[in-house]
Amino acid sequence: MTALGQNLIDALALGSLYALIALGITLVYTVMGMMNFAHGEFIMLAAYALFVLADLPFGAAVGCALLAGIAIALIAERVAFRPVRNADLSAQLVTSLAVAAILQNVVTVAVDARAQSVETPAAISETTSIGSIMVPNLEFVTLGLTVIVLAGLGWLLYRTRTGLAMRAAAENFEMARLLGVRANRVIAIAFAISGALAAVVGVLIVLQTGQVSPTMGLTPVLVGFVAVVIGGFGRMFGAVVGGLLLGALSSLLGVYLPEGLAPFRDAIVFTFPVLILIFRPHGLLGGEIGKARV
Amino acid sequence: MSRVRFRTPQSAAASLLIPLLAIAITALIGANGTPSFQDTVTTILCNLIIVIGLQVFVGNSGVYSFGQLGFATAGAYIAAFLTLPAAFVLLQTPGLPHFIADAHLGALPSTLIAAAISGLLAIVIGLPLMRTSTLAIPISTFAFLIVAYNIVANWDRVTGGSSGLVSIPTTTSVESAALWAGAAVILALAYKWSASGYRLQATREDEVAARSIGVGVMRERLIAFGISGVLCGVGGALAVHQSGVLSPVTFYFGATVTTMTMLVVGGARSVFGAVIGAIAISAVNELLRGIENGASLFGAISIGEAPGLAAIGLGLILLATMIAMPSGLSGGREAGELSWLQRLGLSAPAPPAESSGAVASKPAIDRPAKGALRAEGISLAFAGLRVLKGVDLALGPGEALGLIGPNGAGKTTLVNVLSGFQAPDLGTVSLNGADVTGYSPARLAHEGLGRTFQAALPFPDLSGLESVAVGAMGMGVSRRRAIAIAADVLDRLNLREQAILPAGALPPGSQRLLGIARALAIGPSHLLLDEPAAGLNEAECEQLVAILRDVLSDFGCGILLIEHDMSIVMPLCSRVQVLDDGMTIRIGTPQEVQADPAVVESYLGSSFLAAADA
Numbered sequence: 001m002t003a004l005g006q007n008l009i010d011a012l013a014l015g016s017l018y019a020l021i022a023l024g025i026t027l028v029y030t031v032m033g034m035m036n037f038a039h040g041e042f043i044m045l046a047a048y049a050l051f052v053l054a055d056l057p058f059g060a061a062v063g064c065a066l067l068a069g070i071a072i073a074l075i076a077e078r079v080a081f082r083p084v085r086n087a088d089l090s091a092q093l094v095t096s097l098a099v100a101a102i103l104q105n106v107v108t109v110a111v112d113a114r115a116q117s118v119e120t121p122a123a124i125s126e127t128t129s130i131g132s133i134m135v136p137n138l139e140f141v142t143l144g145l146t147v148i149v150l151a152g153l154g155w156l157l158y159r160t161r162t163g164l165a166m167r168a169a170a171e172n173f174e175m176a177r178l179l180g181v182r183a184n185r186v187i188a189i190a191f192a193i194s195g196a197l198a199a200v201v202g203v204l205i206v207l208q209t210g211q212v213s214p215t216m217g218l219t220p221v222l223v224g225f226v227a228v229v230i231g232g233f234g235r236m237f238g239a240v241v242g243g244l245l246l247g248a249l250s251s252l253l254g255v256y257l258p259e260g261l262a263p264f265r266d267a268i269v270f271t272f273p274v275l276i277l278i279f280r281p282h283g284l285l286g287g288e289i290g291k292a293r294v
Numbered sequence: 295m296s297r298v299r300f301r302t303p304q305s306a307a308a309s310l311l312i313p314l315l316a317i318a319i320t321a322l323i324g325a326n327g328t329p330s331f332q333d334t335v336t337t338i339l340c341n342l343i344i345v346i347g348l349q350v351f352v353g354n355s356g357v358y359s360f361g362q363l364g365f366a367t368a369g370a371y372i373a374a375f376l377t378l379p380a381a382f383v384l385l386q387t388p389g390l391p392h393f394i395a396d397a398h399l400g401a402l403p404s405t406l407i408a409a410a411i412s413g414l415l416a417i418v419i420g421l422p423l424m425r426t427s428t429l430a431i432p433i434s435t436f437a438f439l440i441v442a443y444n445i446v447a448n449w450d451r452v453t454g455g456s457s458g459l460v461s462i463p464t465t466t467s468v469e470s471a472a473l474w475a476g477a478a479v480i481l482a483l484a485y486k487w488s489a490s491g492y493r494l495q496a497t498r499e500d501e502v503a504a505r506s507i508g509v510g511v512m513r514e515r516l517i518a519f520g521i522s523g524v525l526c527g528v529g530g531a532l533a534v535h536q537s538g539v540l541s542p543v544t545f546y547f548g549a550t551v552t553t554m555t556m557l558v559v560g561g562a563r564s565v566f567g568a569v570i571g572a573i574a575i576s577a578v579n580e581l582l583r584g585i586e587n588g589a590s591l592f593g594a595i596s597i598g599e600a601p602g603l604a605a606i607g608l609g610l611i612l613l614a615t616m617i618a619m620p621s622g623l624s625g626g627r628e629a630g631e632l633s634w635l636q637r638l639g640l641s642a643p644a645p646p647a648e649s650s651g652a653v654a655s656k657p658a659i660d661r662p663a664k665g666a667l668r669a670e671g672i673s674l675a676f677a678g679l680r681v682l683k684g685v686d687l688a689l690g691p692g693e694a695l696g697l698i699g700p701n702g703a704g705k706t707t708l709v710n711v712l713s714g715f716q717a718p719d720l721g722t723v724s725l726n727g728a729d730v731t732g733y734s735p736a737r738l739a740h741e742g743l744g745r746t747f748q749a750a751l752p753f754p755d756l757s758g759l760e761s762v763a764v765g766a767m768g769m770g771v772s773r774r775r776a777i778a779i780a781a782d783v784l785d786r787l788n789l790r791e792q793a794i795l796p797a798g799a800l801p802p803g804s805q806r807l808l809g810i811a812r813a814l815a816i817g818p819s820h821l822l823l824d825e826p827a828a829g830l831n832e833a834e835c836e837q838l839v840a841i842l843r844d845v846l847s848d849f850g851c852g853i854l855l856i857e858h859d860m861s862i863v864m865p866l867c868s869r870v871q872v873l874d875d876g877m878t879i880r881i882g883t884p885q886e887v888q889a890d891p892a893v894v895e896s897y898l899g900s901s902f903l904a905a906a907d908a
Contacts, residue, residue, distance in 0.1 A: 035433070083617040090358040093432055094558055095616040101551045102609035109602045218547060222440055225433045233429060263448035270437040270444075277426040277434055 002132045007255050013139035015247030016146035017204055021224035022231065022239035023153070024197035030170035030234045031190040032085055035225060037096035038076055040217025041103035042198035045072050047205060047212045048107060051118045058121050066199045072103070073195025077188060085187075100217070107214045115213035124207050138207050145200055150240070153193070157236070162189060170234065222270070223247075230273045232283030241285065246273070298781040300487075300760055301644050305630035308641040312629035313479045313569040317342070320573055321472035332468050333536065334580065339471035340533035342572035345556045346478040347525030349568035351518045352557060354491055356498030357428055359519070361419075361435030362526050363545040363553065364442035368415050369408040369527025370534040370545065371446065371453060374462045376404040377535070382461045389451025401465035401535060405474075408531035409524045416523020417516065424515045428501065431515075439550065447542035458541025466536040474532055478525050482565045483628075485521055489767040489776065492756075494518050496764045499753035503809075506713065506747070507816050508739030508768035548605070552579075555612040561622025563755070566629040571622065575608065582607040626755070644757070644794050664691035665726040667743070667820040667852060672711055672721035674704075681707050683876040684721070689820055689852040694842070696863040696884065697856045699873035700897055705856045706748065708873070709822045712854075713745045714738040726819060739768060744818030744851075748825050750805035754798025758789060758808055761797045765815030776815075783811045786848065787841055803834040807841070814845065820852040821845070827862050835862060842866055860888065872896070 021039070028036045046069035053061040076099050084095045124141065127134045157163035168176040169186045177183050201220060206212060227246045231238025250269045257265060276284065301309075317339070324335025348362050375383075375390060376399045383395045399407070419438055426434045447456045485491045494514040496504040501511060534540045552575070560571020582604035615622065624632075630641040669687040673680070682704045689695050697705050710716040712723055714735040722731045725741050733741070753761045759780055766776035784793050789811060792804050800808065806826060813821055826842075827835050839862055846853060846866070857863050863870060863884060870887045872880040874896040880887055887893055 080613055080617070084620075087616070087620060089429060090356070090432060091616060091620055093358060094554060095613060097551060097554065098609050098612035098616060102606055102613065105602055105605040105609065109606065113602075215547075219440075222436060226437055229430050229433050264444060267441040267444040270441050274422055274426070274434050274437055277430050278422050281425065281427045281430065 005133045006135075007252060009133065009135055009139060010255075011248035011251035012244070013142045013247075014251040015244035016142050017201060017243075018223050018227055018247035018250075019240045019243030020146060020149060020197055020201050020204075021220050022227035022243040023149070023236065024194040024201070025221070025224045025228050026231075026234060026236055026239040027190045027194045027197070029228065030236070031166060031173070031187050032081070032092075033089060033173075034081065034092040034096065035089065035228070036081075036194070037093060037221060038099040038103060039096075039194065039198055039224060040219075040221030041100045042069050042073050042076075042195050042217070043202040043205070043220050044107065044212070044214065044217035045069065045103060046195075046199035046202035047118075047216060048111065049199075050203065050206050051111075051116050051212045054119060062203055065203055066196055069195040069197075069199025069202065070192045071195070073191040073198065074188060077191040081191075082184075082187075100221075104214045104217070111214070113214060115211045115216075117211045118206050120207050120210055138204075141207070142204055145204070149197065149200065153236070156193075162186075166190060219266075226270065226273045230276045230283050232285035235283075235285050238283060238285035242283070245284075298759065298777055299644055300757070300763075300777065301630065302642045305628075305636075305641045305643065306487075307630070308635060309566065309628035309630035310480070310483055312635075313566050314476050316569050316573060317472055317475045317479065321468050321475075324468045336466055336468050336471045336536045337533065338573065338576040339468070339475045340466070340529050340536060341553060341556065341576065342475050342529075342569060343471075343478045343532065344526050344529035345553050345560075345568045345572040346475075346482050346565060347522045347529060348553055348557050349562060349565055350482050350485060350525060351515075351522035353562040353564065353568070354486060354494045354498060354518055355515050357515070358432045358554075359435040359522075360432055360550055360554075361423075361438040361442075362522055363550045364419075364439045365412045365416050365523040365526040366530030366533070366545040366549070367442055367446060367542070369412040369530035370540050371459075371530075372411050372527075373404045373408040373531035374459050374534050374540050376407060377401075377463050377465075378459070379461065379463070382459075386454045386459055387452055389449075401463075401470065405528060405531045405535075409527045412527020412530070413520050413524035416526075417520045420516045420519035420523075424512045424519060439546070443542050443546050453542070456542055458539065458544070460539050462534055462538045462540060464535060464538040466532045471532055471536070474528055478528065479565055479569065481521070481525070482568070485518070486565065487773075489770075489773045490514060490517055492760065492764050492767050492773075495756065496753055496761075496768075499755055500751045502715075503747065503751040503753065503812070504764075504768075505715075505735040506739060506745050507765040507812055508736050509764075510734075510736045551605075551612075552608060555608050555615075559611060559615045559622055561624035561626045563621065563626030564624050564628045564631075567622050567624035567626060570624060574623065575611070578611065579604055579608060644759075664742075664819045664850070664852075666690045666724075667712065667726075667854075668724045669708070669712060670722050670724075672708065672718045672723070674707060674711060674716065674718050674720075681876050682711070682718070685873065685876065685878055687712075687854075687871065687878075689854050691819065691852050692846065692850045693869070694846055694853045694855060694867045696867035696870035697854055697873065698858065698860075698863065698870060698887075702875075703873040703896075704876045705873055706824055709745065709824050709854070709856065713743055713822055736768075739816055739818075742817070742819035743822070744813035744816050744820070745822040746806075746809045746813055746824055746826060748828060750802065750809050752797040752800070752805045752808060754796060756797055758793035758795060758797055758800065758804075758811075759784065761808055762793075762811045762815045765812040766817075769816050779815055779817075780811075783814050786844060787811050787814075788837075803830050806830065807838070810841070810845075814849065818849075818851050820854070821849075822854045822856075824856045825858070826855070827857060827859055835859070838862065839865055860884070 025036060025039050028034060046065040049065035049068040050061050053064050080095060080099045084092055124138050127136050157167055165181045165186050169181055223246060227242035228239050231242030249272060253265050253268060324332055344366050351359055375394050376397050423434050446453045493509045496509055497511045497514060530545060556571040556575040557568055559575055561567025586603045635641045636643055667689040672682050672685045674682040685708055699705055711718045714733050717732055722729055730738060730741055762783055763776040763780035766779040784790050787807050789807055792800050797808055827838055855867060867884060870884050871878055872887055872893050880890050880893050
């Protein structure tokens with residue numbers, strides 16, 4: 001029973017992390033229909049801010065990482081993504097792949113191809129016991145941040161004018177534009193929030209692994225993509241559900257897979273969403289997107 | 295009767311020979327270089343084969359796959375297993391089954407087996423992946439790449455794990471790689487120009503329209519995915535026999551980006567683009583590496599992945615291409631289609647199809663005795679909103695039935711139900727006596743149901759002739775016969791002149807007629823036309839009426855005509871059915887219907903009647 005509780009909390013924590021990644025990708029997808037491959041590199045760059053600013057107090061470094069995430073997202077939007085805003089999904093995906101390759105290799109050249117270790121506050125790696133369950137403090141931080149982010153996003157989207165504009169743009173971009181929603185502004189805000197979410201994820205990953213590497217964004221972005229797809233393209237709620245499901249699956253497989261199969265966990269985790277797509281081609285909570293228009 | 299062609303022999307020859315020439319020149323330069331330069335050129339040619347493999351799927355389907363390098367991995371490992379010397383097998387891959395471990399094949403058989411297994415793997419993997427939606431394929435194929443990597447990197451006893459394999463015999467020479475690359479070009483072009491290749495290109499141009507003419511989207515994608523798997527497997531097998539070493543990252547993310555860059559920069563829609571993209575990007579890559587190393591310009595390169603500065607350069611080139619030149623260096627054209635080549639007289643565009651004089655008296659495709667298209671009790675609701683409430687409809691052979699009603703009456707929805715794009719909640723549809731309720735659009739097309747859409751939905755990048763011929767190809771007839779059928783249909787619709795132009799370049803009226811021609815090319819027993827006159831001017835409308843009258847008499851198919859303009863319905867239709875709010879409110883001759891107060895009310899409102907009475 002104790003072990004089960006422990007595993008469930010671990011699963012929830014990893015699921016929350018994945019949900020944050022999926023949310024960042026979905027936000028951009030809803031306003032401009034682009035699956036942003038470079039989201040993983042936003043995560044990576046924010047993490048490197050922690051590495052570069054290791055001399056600062058940790059809190060200040062985290063603040064800088066947040067700014068770095070927002071800045072790189074805004075720059076990428078302005079330089080690379082705005083010109084292909086009206087291209088089809090595949091072309092946009094390839095564009096974001098190019099951005100990802102550039103950012104990844106810039107860091108490789110500027111720092112190193114190998115992973116670098118980053119010092120993290122000791123308190124994070126300690127555990128707190130609730131009854132007989134030992135919970136790593138990092139999981140509290142992850143869960144807490146997820147709740148804060150979800151509440152903040154909910155407030156922004158449903159209680160502010162900006163949020164209204166974003167939701168309108170998500171429903172029908174052209175119509176929203178005709179009604180006076182400023183496209184550039186809405187998209188820039190979506191990217192800024194997406195960049196901030198990426199930074200949060202980057203910091204959490206550093207806290208967990210204690211290191212950064214140029215390719216550290218690859219797995220997260222794929223996890224995010226898959227979560228977005230199984231949640232049903234472009235659904236905020238779907239992204240959260242998809243992320244939680246995928247994280248929980250990954251975490252529980254890590255515990256319950258027999259030893260011989262343990263190394264193949266990723267293979268199993270990434271096969272599962274494809275199975276979902278076979279039976280529900282538009283995702284678990286999928287809507288009209290991708291359905292034939294006749 | 296002059297033969298009608300998609301392209302002139304000069305154009306076809308140029309499309310085939312110019313890429314082959316580019317490969318031959320590359321190989322010739324390579325073969326006379328230093329050993330390390332030979333290695334470089336061999337690697338370029340191996341990459342080129344993989345890029346052609348990518349082109350077969352990505353270029354023709356328009357759907358990006360990020361998983362094709364997984365098949366290169368498969369081909370490379372299989373080729374390595376089949377050729378590793380016994381001592382090294384025991385050391386590196388003790389878990390390998392004996393019959394594979396004991397095999398010590400030569401270069402050719404090992405490459406062939408690797409190609410076959412990679413192709414088979416692509417079919418097996420593609421079966422579920424191609425079922426996912428167009429939007430999800432890029433992501434599900436990426437997931438496959440990760441899964442493949444994860445398995446290869448961790449199955450230590452068989453694959454040697456993440457440290458990979460060494461001491462693989464190096465048998466690939468510049469010459470053998472060039473021969474394989476040439477074969478890849480021929481295979482890719484043969485596929486692109488086959489009926490199956492055209493069907494897939496139609497799905498790229500417009501998925502919905504392609505389904506309406508009987509194209510099975512999933513099936514066609516799967517075929518291309520399999521061929522792509524074969525070519526990627528060949529590329530992987532040759533590459534591993536060039537470098538002699540292999541690891542799970544050889545064909546992973548970095549190589550995916552590099553090969554994708556080659557394809558996109560060259561222009562994904564043409565084999566020519568794949569070839570020049572692979573060669574141009576490889577040259578740039580070498581140059582960048584030279585700068586990076588600061589020394590020898592043509593050092594041996596590792597396969598696929600470019601570290602650091604070179605990779606940044608490639609990324610920038612890819613980004614610039616996507617922004618400034620999305621159809622690539624080739625513009626998506628085959629070599630024979632390049633206009634400057636045609637100006638030089640080295641190629642020639644297809645001539646407009648000359649009138650064949652006497653039009654064939656038989657309909658395009660023979661079908662068994664025709665019955666009626668019948669719908670009974672069709673009901674359908676969208677999220678609680680009842681759009682159709684028990685509608686009956688019967689369309690006999692050779693009959694023209696008008697379907698009219700105010701906006702939102704459910705006319706288009708009914709046509710979508712009849713043509714399989716929408717399954718009804720209740721009710722049955724039967725065609726020529728057989729229950730066809732719940733059939734897919736493609737299957738219904740095969741049963742003889744043709745349709746058009748409110749929008750013209752052209753295949754913009756295909757010529758008019760190709761667009762219409764694809765309709766017949768969707769029925770599985772040979773390419774030559776399909777072209778003959780298309781020429782005949784275009785003749786009847788007076789579209790001959792426009793037929794050599796890309797459909798996307800035609801004026802809206804012609805695009806609309808082309809849509810009808812495309813549907814006629816499947817040899818329909820019943821044809822559903824959804825507002826064919828929308829957006830046509832008066833002269834075009836008159837022409838449309840004349841054409842439809844000919845269609846009725848020549849093809850003998852039943853026509854269901856949704857139309858608001860009574861001046862089109864009146865002369866064509868013997869019966870008119872009026873829908874309002876999802877129900878049939880009247881069926882009768884056009885005169886009866888026009889005189890019916892209930893019909894006038896639903897169209898014009900009761901206040902109008904009251905005003906008229908007063």
